[in-house]
Every structure is written in C-alpha cells, then in structure tokens.
Amino acid sequence: MxxxxxxxxxxxxxxxxxxxxxxxxxxxxxxxxxxxxALEPELGCEVTVKLETANPVRxxxxxxxxxxxxxxxxxxxxxxxxxxxxxLGQALAWSGGRRGLDVTVVASRxxxxxxLDRIRALGAKLELVDGDHELAxxxxxxxxxxxxxxxxxxxxxxxxxxxxTTIGLELMEGTTKFDAxxxxxxxxxxxxxxxxxxxxxxxxxxxxxxxxxxxxxMTRSWRERRVVTTESTNTIADGVAGRxxxxxxxxxxxLVADDAVLVQxxxxxTGMRMLLNHAGLVVEPSAALGIAAILEDxxxxxxxxxxxxxxxxxxxxxxxxxxxxx
Amino acid sequence: MxxxxxxxxxxxxxxxxxxxxxxxxxxxxxxxxxxxxALEPELGCEVTVKLETANPVRxxxxxxxxxxxxxxxxxxxxxxxxxxxxxLGQALAWSGGRRGLDVTVVASRxxxxxxLDRIRALGAKLELVDGDHELAxxxxxxxxxxxxxxxxxxxxxxxxxxxxTTIGLELMEGTTKFDAxxxxxxxxxxxxxxxxxxxxxxxxxxxxxxxxxxxxxMTRSWRERRVVTTESTNTIADGVAGRxxxxxxxxxxxLVADDAVLVQxxxxxTGMRMLLNHAGLVVEPSAALGIAAILEDxxxxxxxxxxxxxxxxxxxxxxxxxxxxx
Numbered sequence: 207m208x209x210x211x212x213x214x215x216x217x218x219x220x221x222x223x224x225x226x227x228x229x230x231x232x233x234x235x236x237x238x239x240x241x242x243x244a245l246e247p248e249l250g251c252e253v254t255v256k257l258e259t260a261n262p263v264r265x266x267x268x269x270x271x272x273x274x275x276x277x278x279x280x281x282x283x284x285x286x287x288x289x290x291x292x293x294l295g296q297a298l299a300w301s302g303g304r305r306g307l308d309v310t311v312v313a314s315r316x317x318x319x320x321x322l323d324r325i326r327a328l329g330a331k332l333e334l335v336d337g338d339h340e341l342a343x344x345x346x347x348x349x350x351x352x353x354x355x356x357x358x359x360x361x362x363x364x365x366x367x368x369x370x371t372t373i374g375l376e377l378m379e380g381t382t383k384f385d386a387x388x389x390x391x392x393x394x395x396x397x398x399x400x401x402x403x404x405x406x407x408x409x410x411x412x413x414x415x416x417x418x419x420x421x422x423x424m425t426r427s428w429r430e431r432r433v434v435t436t437e438s439t440n441t442i443a444d445g446v447a448g449r450x451x452x453x454x455x456x457x458x459x460x461l462v463a464d465d466a467v468l469v470q471x472x473x474x475x476t477g478m479r480m481l482l483n484h485a486g487l488v489v490e491p492s493a494a495l496g497i498a499a500i501l502e503d504x505x506x507x508x509x510x511x512x513x514x515x516x517x518x519x520x521x522x523x524x525x526x527x528x529x530x531x532x
Numbered sequence: 533m534x535x536x537x538x539x540x541x542x543x544x545x546x547x548x549x550x551x552x553x554x555x556x557x558x559x560x561x562x563x564x565x566x567x568x569x570a571l572e573p574e575l576g577c578e579v580t581v582k583l584e585t586a587n588p589v590r591x592x593x594x595x596x597x598x599x600x601x602x603x604x605x606x607x608x609x610x611x612x613x614x615x616x617x618x619x620l621g622q623a624l625a626w627s628g629g630r631r632g633l634d635v636t637v638v639a640s641r642x643x644x645x646x647x648l649d650r651i652r653a654l655g656a657k658l659e660l661v662d663g664d665h666e667l668a669x670x671x672x673x674x675x676x677x678x679x680x681x682x683x684x685x686x687x688x689x690x691x692x693x694x695x696x697t698t699i700g701l702e703l704m705e706g707t708t709k710f711d712a713x714x715x716x717x718x719x720x721x722x723x724x725x726x727x728x729x730x731x732x733x734x735x736x737x738x739x740x741x742x743x744x745x746x747x748x749x750m751t752r753s754w755r756e757r758r759v760v761t762t763e764s765t766n767t768i769a770d771g772v773a774g775r776x777x778x779x780x781x782x783x784x785x786x787l788v789a790d791d792a793v794l795v796q797x798x799x800x801x802t803g804m805r806m807l808l809n810h811a812g813l814v815v816e817p818s819a820a821l822g823i824a825a826i827l828e829d830x831x832x833x834x835x836x837x838x839x840x841x842x843x844x845x846x847x848x849x850x851x852x853x854x855x856x857x858x
Binding site: 232233236237238239240241242243244257259260261262264324327328381482483486487488519520521523 | 558559562563564565566567568569570583585586587588590650653654707808809812813814845846847849
C-alpha cells in the first residue's frame with residue numbers, strides 16, 4: 207500500500223498581503239498595541255491590547271473591505287452585496303461608499319441596532335431578514351445571483367482574511383515579544399488571518415481561538431477536523447454567532463490554530479466590564495472573548511505575555527449598560 | 533520718537549521637535565485620527581477625533597515625559613519630581629520607571645483616585661498635599677530644592693510642550709484637511725505645542741483653546757495679555773484646573789491661539805456622554821472640552837471640519853457614571 211502525504215497549503219500568503227497593504231486607507235492601519243497593566247493583577251499575566259475600535263467603523267473589518275472595494279473598482283464593478291452581523295456591513299458601506307460602489311447589506315432584523323443604523327447612515331442599502339445570520343447569508347447570495355453583482359462572503363473571500371492578516375503583521379512588527387495571541391473566532395477570517403502570519407513568523411507563539419459556548423460551531427469543527435454545524439446560537443457575542451462553518455476556512459484554521467476554546471457568557475460580560483473599568487474601553491462582546499478565556503483558565507496563562515485583539519466596539523448602549531450592570 | 537518693534541519668538545521649534553521625536557516610545561506616537569461621523573448630526577460640523585487615550589497611561593502626557601526622561605538619563609540624573617493632577621505623574625512614572633529613574637509625584641489629595649492609584653502602581657513615590665494643584669506645585673519645588681533633583685514643571689518645561697507638538701505634527705502629516713482645532717487649555721503645554729505647529733504649517737487653521745468656566749485663569753490671561761490668577765477653581769475637569777498661569781507659557785500661547793473660550797460644566801458632561809454613546813469613547817472631562825465648545829457655539833463651526841484632541845481617559849468610574857447618568 208502506498209501512502210500519499212497531502213500537504214494542504216493555506217490560502218493566505220504573507221508576501222501578497224504585505225504588498226496589498228498599501229491600498230488600505232491608513233485610518234485602519236497601525237492601530238494601537240500597548241500593555242494594559244491595570245488589567246494584569248486580576249488576570250495574572252501580562253496583557254497587550256491590540257485595539258481595532260478607534261476608526262470610522264469601530265471594528266477591524268475595514269482592513270478587508272478596503273482590499274475588496276479597491277479590487278472591485280479596479281475590475282470595473284459597480285455594486286457589491288454582503289451578509290453581515292453588522293460590522294462587515296458598516297466597513298463595506300464605508301469602503302464601497304467612498305469609491306462610488308453601490309453597497310447592499312443583508313442582516314438579521316435581530317442584529318445590533320447601532321450597527322444597522324450606521325450601515326444606513328453610511329449610505330448602504332440595508333435589507334433585513336426575519337431570521338439569523340445564516341438566513342442573511344442565503345439572502346445575500348440570492349441577491350448577488352439575481353442582480354449579477356459580486357457577493358462578498360466573510361471569511362470565505364480571501365480579502366477578508368487578508369485584511370485580518372495585516373493585524374498579525376503589525377503585531378509581529380512591534381517590539382513586544384508575546385507568548386500567545388487570543389483571537390475571537392466566528393467565521394474565521396480574523397483567526398486564520400492573524401494566526402497565519404503569527405505562525406509563519408513566530409511559530410512558538412500560541413494561536414488560541416476563542417468562541418462563546420453558545421456559538422461553538424467553528425470550535426467543534428476545528429476539534430473534529432470536519433465541518434460541524436449547530437441548530438441555533440445563544441450568545442450576546444453577535445459578531446461571532448455563526449452556525450455553518452465554511453470548509454475552506456476550517457482547512458486554513460486547522461493549519462494555524464494551536465487551540466480553540468469555548469467560554470461562558472458570564473466570562474464575556476466580566477471581560478467587558480474589566481475592559482471598561484480598568485482600561486477605559488467600551489467593547490462589544492466578541493472583543494472581550496480573549497479576556498474571558500484568560501479568566502476561565504488563569505493557570506494556563508500565568509506569568510505569560512498574552513495579546514488580545516479588541517476587534518470591535520459597536521454596541522447598543524442601553525443593552526451594554528444592562529450587561530455591565532451600570 | 534523711535535518705535536521699537538519687539539518680535540517675541542516662541543520657545544518652540546518644529547525642526548527640533550521633529551528631530552527629537554525618535555526618542556519617544558512609539559506606543560505614544562501616531563495615535564488614531566479619524567472622522568467620527570456618528571457625532572456629526574448633533575454637532576452640525578465634520579469632526580475628526582485625535583485619540584490620545586489608547587496607550588499605557590491613557591493620556592497624551594507620555595509624549596513629553598519620554599523626552600524628559602531620556603534627557604535626564606543622558607545627563608546622568610537619577611531622580612525627578614513633578615506636581616501633577618494625575619496624568620503627568622502617571623506618564624513620568626512610566627517613562628522614568630523604565631529608565632531606572634526615581635520618580636516622585638506630588639498631587640492634591642483630592643485628585644482623581646484612579647490617577648493616584650496608577651501612579652503608585654507604576655512604582656513612583658506619591659506625596660499628597662492637603663490642598664489643590666497649586667499647593668502641589670509648591671511642594672514639588674520644595675522637594676526638588678531640598679533633594680537637589682530635577683523639578684519637572686508642566687507647560688513651563690519645554691519638553692512637555694514639545695511632546696504636545698508631536699500631536700500637531702501628526703495632525704499636519706495626515707491627509708485630513710481641517711478648518712479648526714479645539715484644544716483643552718490648562719497649563720498650556722497642549723495648546724502651545726499643538727498650536728505652534730498648526731500655525732506654522734497651516735496658518736489658516738483656527739487654533740481654539742477651550743477651558744471650563746470654573747477654571748478660567750489662562751483664558752482670562754490670554755484675553756488680557758497678562759497673567760490673571762484666580763482664587764479657586766470649580767470644575768470637574770481636573771486636568772485643566774490651574775489657578776496660576778505661567779508667564780512664559782502665556783507668551784507662547786499669545787503667539788498661536790486664535791481664540792480661547794470658556795464652557796459650562798453641563799456642556800462638558802454632554803460632550804462626555806456624546807463621546808461615550810456615539811463614539812464608544814470613555815473620556816475624562818478635559819477631553820470633552822472641544823465637543824463642549826462646539827455644543828455652545830454651533831453656528832461658529834457649522835459645516836466646517838473640526839479636529840478635537842481627546843487628551844485623556846483617566847476617570848474614577850463611579851464618578852464618571854454619576855456624570856454621565858448611567
């Protein structure tokens with residue numbers, strides 16, 4: 207019997223991303239990365255925050271939509287549609303809008319109202335579906351087919367992962383040496399993008415993905431090395447609440463993630479509260495997943511230097527206040 | 533009769549600041565500057581935020597203390613003392629501490645507790661006086677004389693203004709064209725530093741200083757072109773609550789400020805609330821002075837592009853919640 211070793215290569219290429227970085231508006235690049243010592247006594251490890259909220263769309267998604275929108279314009283496209291929990295939609299509205307593209311965003315009517323409001327304010331056409339994010343994905347695909355326009359699929363479309371890869375490049379170009387990076391895991395763009403560059407340039411650094419227990423599809427898929435879907439999601443972390451992992455993204459994730467962990471809602475809320483009280487940062491639940499992971503396994507991180515990517519801050523303030531107990 | 537025209541030159545020199553910028557830890561430099569469109573409908577003008585809070589000391593003061601501390605080390609000094617409302621002290625503790633300097637900070641015992649806690653946590657010696665910031669300044673001078681160590685005087689010592697000048701350089705190097713910059717006015721380091729570079733490189737841009745009505749000493753001094761002191765202060769904006777303007781700083785301010793305005797406490801609080809609710813930014817009162825100025829004079833700014841420097845985010849959370857009405 208002959209054994210064939212199949213070496214699966216990532217879809218990502220650091221050199222290509224380095225070259226593409228120049229088309230991203232600088233407002234999304236070189237974001238703050240700094241030690242947050244006020245968080246450390248409670249967490250028992252050194253914590254560096256990579257802050258992706260101080261830009262016009264308050265999340266990291268602009269990095270990827272800048273790549274997409276500039277390519278669309280270069281190839282003569284006039285319109286684009288995406289499904290979004292709200293952050294990708296805002297970013298695409300921003301990047302597409304300023305390049306004269308017609309942007310349509312499909313979202314769940316249960317999505318965070320502040321995100322939907324901003325999508326509209328940025329001039330995109332917003333269509334709401336009476337279901338969750340997976341239904342929005344179906345509807346966006348339908349619009350793309352019907353209108354004959356480009357469908358932007360988060361995490362599947364390489365630009366969305368390449369945008370996230372630029373975060374990893376910045377972390378590696380910084381002077382801070384770190385032992386682990388904690389990455390919110392949803393569709394997988396952020397985790398595969400950041401994970402890829404970290405593993406390529408610093409293989410000893412742990413790439414740890416974090417997902418809520420209430421939306422564990424990608425984590426389960428990573429653990430079983432095959433796509434596992436779920437019937438529903440139940441988490442406040444709207445940005446990572448998918449049910450149908452994408453096979454190509456899972457394959458990329460299997461190449462770079464050292465671990466994928468699930469955290470409880472209570473830990474996410476504690477993480478959000480700590481980021482507010484000790485770091486002065488308003489964050490959305492997905493952005494507190496890394497802190498939640500430390501809180502649930504302090505021994506694992508004790509004394510180590512951990513980077514956590516604060517990936518978004520789009521919250522409905524009344525809801526946020528309710529979570530935090532303000 | 534012969535008339536002698538005396539041309540007073542600023543103490544600041546943009547070329548020197550450009551050259552010195554390299555000694556500042558990058559964690560304080562190239563801070564986010566971005567349009568905050570969610571704020572704009574309520575303000576009636578275009579607003580760009582220059583965010584100085586996403587760093588280890590949560591204010592812009594690290595830019596100046598990096599210059600000071602590296603010079604102290606280069607000249608063989610072992611210790612330094614300063615008076616501080618809390619932000620300069622944190623920054624000096626950070627910059628001095630990592631260079632092996634003994635740092636002493638003198639503050640009012642009524643200062644923001646979170647600021648005092650962080651000064652201690654950063655390893656500085658903290659001495660509290662039973663009075664306001666002006667008494668802390670006296671006491672710091674006394675310690676410097678008695679111990680024979682360097683006294684760092686905010687706004688008087690050029691490095692503190694030069695640190696702020698680097699903010700102005702970044703604004704001018706950005707792609708955003710703006711019509712006015714709103715700068716919190718306290719001792720004057722921020723206003724003279726930013727104002728100087730803006731006026732030198734873009735004379736048509738309005739440099740507008742903003743101070744609370746409850747701490748108007750520098751504004752009154754600027755208006756009367758001579759030092760005017762006050763008996764007391766009454767404002768939540770602790771970072772700008774001085775009573776004794778420094779003549780040399782006033783001279784520099786007279787060269788660059790197009791206006792100095794006073795705002796009410798209620799406007800500062802509204803500004804803080806808007807920055808939280810619409811921009812997701814926790815800020816200290818001094819950092820909301822610019823928004824307050826727009827709120828009090830919408831006609832003046834209508835349709836213009838205004839930059840506001842969000843200069844700090846160190847707040848006691850319970851007090852902050854009280855202000856915001858959370």
